[in-house]
Amino acid sequence: MISMDMIVNSIKGNDKNHYHMVLKNEEDRRFVVVGDGVYRELANPKKKNSKHIEISDIIKDMLHNKLQ
Numbered sequence: 001m002i003s004m005d006m007i008v009n010s011i012k013g014n015d016k017n018h019y020h021m022v023l024k025n026e027e028d029r030r031f032v033v034v035g036d037g038v039y040r041e042l043a044n045p046k047k048k049n050s051k052h053i054e055i056s057d058i059i060k061d062m063l064h065n066k067l068q
Contacts, residue, residue: 002032002050012052015039019056020046 002008006022020034023045032053035045 002029002053002055007056008032008034008053009056010034010048010052011054013048015046020048020053 002022002025004022004025008020008022010016010018010020015036018036018039020036020040022032023035023042024033026032026047030050031047032050033045034040034048034053035042040046
């Protein structure tokens, strides 16, 4: 299940292999709104199908270790 503030990797589309942060879940959970801070800022987020992204465990573990 994908929730807000998760780091995800795009596996399809023009932004394939780019990392994003989930900014918002749509009500039907089919789509999420993502941004990366470089190409997609808060003012211009991207709506992605949740089938076209995967949760990034590596980035999540790195952030967890840095916060400790």
